Amino acid sequence: MSPRLTELLNAYDDTLPLSKARTIPSAWYFDPELYDLECSKVFGNTWIYAGRSEQVRERGSYLTIEVAGQPILVSRDDHGVLHAFHNACRHKAAQVMNEPCGRADKLRCRYHGWTYNLQGQLIGTPEFAGVEDFRKEDYFLPAMAVDTHGPFVFVHLGNPKQSLAEFLAPFPEMTASLGVEQLHFAGRREYVLECNWKVFVDNYQDGGYHVNTVHPGLSGALDYAKYRTELFANSTVQISPLKPSDDPTVAKVRTGTHAYYWWIFPNLMVNLYQGVMDINVTLPLGTDRCRVLFDFYFLDVSSPAAKKFNEESIAVAHQVQLEDISVCDEVQRGLRSRSYDTGRFSVKREAGAYYYHQLLARALRG
Numbered sequence: 276m277s278p279r280l281t282e283l284l285n286a287y288d289d290t291l292p293l294s295k296a297r298t299i300p301s302a303w304y305f306d307p308e309l310y311d312l313e314c315s316k317v318f319g320n321t322w323i324y325a326g327r328s329e330q331v332r333e334r335g336s337y338l339t340i341e342v343a344g345q346p347i348l349v350s351r352d353d354h355g356v357l358h359a360f361h362n363a364c365r366h367k368a369a370q371v372m373n374e375p376c377g378r379a380d381k382l383r384c385r386y387h388g389w390t391y392n393l394q395g396q397l398i399g400t401p402e403f404a405g406v407e408d409f410r411k412e413d414y415f416l417p418a419m420a421v422d423t424h425g426p427f428v429f430v431h432l433g434n435p436k437q438s439l440a441e442f443l444a445p446f447p448e449m450t451a452s453l454g455v456e457q458l459h460f461a462g463r464r465e466y467v468l469e470c471n472w473k474v475f476v477d478n479y480q481d482g483g484y485h486v487n488t489v490h491p492g493l494s495g496a497l498d499y500a501k502y503r504t505e506l507f508a509n510s511t512v513q514i515s516p517l518k519p520s521d522d523p524t525v526a527k528v529r530t531g532t533h534a535y536y537w538w539i540f541p542n543l544m545v546n547l548y549q550g551v552m553d554i555n556v557t558l559p560l561g562t563d564r565c566r567v568l569f570d571f572y573f574l575d576v577s578s579p580a581a582k583k584f585n586e587e588s589i590a591v592a593h594q595v596q597l598e599d600i601s602v603c604d605e606v607q608r609g610l611r612s613r614s615y616d617t618g619r620f621s622v623k624r625e626a627g628a629y630y631y632h633q634l635l636a637r638a639l640r641g
């Protein structure tokens with residue numbers, strides 16, 4: 276680690292109480308060395324959301340995703356066993372599979388046609404006779420840990436010290452009664468933001484602080500006096516009772532008595548209402564860019580009335596997302612201002628935001 280990076284990491288005090296705490300230094304949002312460290316110490320060393328369980332439910336199905344510069348492939352083999360690999364062909368490093376998800380009896384690299392079975396074993400190498408000191412078993416796709424919780428697939432690019440269930444606790448227990456398992460995937464929206472991935476998480480973690488100002492259309496639905504944040508080992512939840520709203524727009528996305536906004540370290544956000552769930556995943560694309568995936572789930576995805584409700588609900592979420600994107604992009608430019616170094620937290624609202632910075636600092640130094 277360079278002396279400069281060590282200095283940058285040491286510049287943050289994560290031991291202060293919330294009332295005295297500061298946000299992480301602005302350089303953590305655009306420094307290339309810090310970014311590389313984050314890719315290995317944060318994204319390379321924890322359970323990371325990779326996709327939907329339904330994408331790899333059937334034998335012979337697979338999904339792909341790129342997380343912090345690492346192409347990843349998850350497959351379910353003919354025996355029903357789930358596997359995850361680095362999606363980089365052992366020949367010349369093309370991505371073995373390119374589609375976001377699909378079905379295949381084998382994994383065939385489109386570049387020169389090397390094939391792997393669904394367990395990642397190299398089984399076909401066209402025109403490779405005469406190559407010395409070459410054994411197919413030395414060129415299997417490198418595997419990584421994979422597991423599922425309900426509708427979510429997670430991978431771990433390092434050596435997991437905790438099982439997925441241990442890592443997620445208490446999210447599974449606390450959401451068990453909300454009927455997540457009964458929900459069906461209805462659609463994905465993707466956005467590319469001109470900001471560091473952490474800016475999007477900061478925006479999410481501010482305890483509703485920006486809702487009245489940035490999302491006036493939605494602000495009437497949440498009972499802010501009773502909004503609260505709870506902190507757990509690797510996650511936070513913001514819970515808000517819902518107020519009855521006459522606004523038909525609001526009614527499209529806020530159903531039931533409470534809204535639950537879960538964040539799971541480092542980049543997964545799960546928004547839960549009665550019969551409605553959407554998840555947001557922010558994937559770094561460099562220091563100043565990220566890709567945000569929104570996956571929408573509803574109880575009913577087949578009746579015409581439900582489909583109409585679901586489409587309108589997704590449209591409202593899209594509008595909210597556009598409002599968030601505009602502030603997130605603006606914040607990234609502000610973070611690069613010579614005038615700005617660190618900010619402060621609202622004690623009333625931003626406990627989750629500080630906890631996020633603490634977990635991040637500990638992961639980077641760990």
Ligand code: FES
Nearest residue numbers: 364366367384387
């Ligand atoms: S890179 Fe995959 S077969 Fe050549």
Ligand SMILES: [Fe+2]
Nearest residue numbers: 485489490599
């Ligand atoms: Fe927002």
